[in-house]
Amino acid sequence: MTAHLIPAYLTHRNMRKSKQALIRTLLRATRSMVQGGLSETSRRCGNPTCRCAQDPAFRHGPHLYLTYREEGASRSLYVPSEEASIARAAHQAWATFWETGCAIAALNREALRQRWQHTVSAPQGRRRPRRD
Secondary structure, three states: OOHHHOOOOOOHHHHHHHHHHHHHHHHHHHOOOOOOEEEEEEEOOOOOOOHHHOOHHHOEEEEEEEEEEEOOEEEEEEEOHHHHHHHHHHHHHHHHHHHHHHHHHHHHHHHHHHHHHHHOOOOOOOOOOOOO
16 A cells, blocks of 8 residues: 555544554565665676677676665675575565555654644734733
């Protein structure tokens, strides 16, 4: 569920149920999520006699990498081919975590909007100072 799918107006009870369901989804995602992107690359090996040196169609790969930022620098982690499905699932879990977090934030924002609309009266015009 993404934030843009949440109705503009929800009753407090429905919002609480929706939020609880989203929190369960969020917790499931945290079991395997990994923040970062996935990229595939094909490369030349550097051996001048290898076919990849003359013909790009024979480059080695594709090789999968998990890319992320750490301490302001871009990093990448090689994903062995037998672990690709795990990396893809971890990446999808991060996307679910992000979308679910945004949906919870939207519910919280809507709850605040409803609360503030009901408790705050319209601003009054400027008053003149009293003369005693």
